[in-house]
Amino acid sequence: MTSILKTAVLAGGFVLSAVSAQAASETLKTVQERGALNCPGHTGSYLGFAEVDDKGNWKGLDVDLCRAVATAIFGDPSALKIIPLSWAQRWPSLQSGDVDIIIKASGGTLSRDTELGLQFSNSYYLGTTKVMAHKELGLTSLADADGGTICIPAGASQERQVASYAERLGITLETVAIEKTEELEDAYFSGRCDLYAQWGPVLAIARSVSENPDEHVLLDDVLAVEPEVMIVRQGDDEWLDIANWTLSVLLFAEQEGVTSENVDEMKANPPSNEVAKMLGATPGMGTPLGLPDDWAYNVIKKVGNYSEIFERSLGQDSPYKMPRELTALWNQGGVLFPFVID
Structure with missing residues (x-):
């Protein structure tokens, strides 16, 4: 009985330590203190992914993923600074802290992992x-x-x-x-x-x-x-968690039919426990990540789910009319999938 009690206490302590660690991302602290997320753009336009008009307004899939991360942190997609970077400037800018995350049509490779000291999210585009x-x-x-x-x-x-x-x-x-x-x-x-x-x-x-x-x-x-991924510096796993869970929320919302238009109704009358937790109707979605419980609700309300982002950037609501193909959800003939919200 004593052995079981010790095991339970140790397990409980491990959980508490894990939660504390998750809430202590150094990058998250830096971003919060600055008041904005620094994300890369392109030196010019990368049509469908990062485009800038003559007034300096940015749009595209990569840009909207940056907005989603910014919204998860601040509840505001405009709490974002886009920094134009060449392809070669990506890694030095991330390593120096000039940008907080690379979302720039970039793939995960062995050399980027082992030689440059980078780590990768799940794929957001194949x-x-x-x-x-x-x-x-x-x-x-x-x-x-x-x-x-x-x-x-x-x-x-x-x-x-x-x-x-x-x-x-x-x-x-x-x-x-x-x-x-x-x-x-x-x-x-x-x-x-x-x-x-x-x-x-x-x-x-x-x-x-x-x-x-x-x-x-x-x-x-x-x-x-090549699977395109969000890329962060090694050594801040909690920051990578925020990137991964932001992407997962976008995909889970699409999977469950939660959109920017119906998210208020879904939050008021959740169709499942998972949707209730995602939208902050029940607690638990934010604290382990060092974020408020309604962060995912804010992301869907202000940026949209993955389908909404794709269609206005590359798909049928864009000038390019591209099909989803492999970048569709797993249940629609594609390869993308969300993590489980439990």
Whole structure:
């Protein structure tokens, strides 16, 4: 009996320690003291993910995920500062503390984990790396492009993916690496490059908004499949918890049919214990994360669920009309899923 009692006390102490640790994120403290979340944008526009207009207003999937994290902390999506960064500037800016989290169409890799000291959230988007070609070249696959020129984004994972895939095919490609997306696309569409390798969604959007979409084809080759993740510094697991649970709430709300329009009704009359807890109708959603219990309610009310964000950024309510495909929920033919709220 004494042994059981000791075990129970130790277990209880462990739970209390875990809760205390979860509420003690150093990054969260820094963000709260500053009064705003610092999140990366792009040097220019990355259509559908991070776009800025001539008045400095940002929109896109990545930007709205930043707004969701800011809302989880402050209850206000405007408590956010977008800092334009090049691809190469992402990691130094995160490591120095200039930004608090990287949400910038970035994948988790071994070297980023083990060499740069970064850690990753669950995936919020699954995309493929593909290649676009000028239709007049008559190419059916990348194997037919031996000796051609290929435009690739400098400092991004596509450089490595193109090199590996070309080596596998036994072909030689002359690469033209350019940092800014607008300049990269200008180089391809002006004919400087035969090919353009890029993340699949970005290629599809670039082709759809080009002057003559029918003059360009997406080859069948899939150079890589990359899950896009939110990235934080190692050593602050509690901050990563906030990122992961923010994403999970967006997905769980979509799964359960909770939207920005019906969230008040859902909170007043929750259809399940899980929805009640998520929206703060019953306690427990906030304290373990160092947040108020209504943080998830605020996120859904002011930013929307994942579907709402996707559709206005990339989907049917955007100029790009992209289908969800693999980025749909698990019960709709995709691969995304929420954690369990218990």
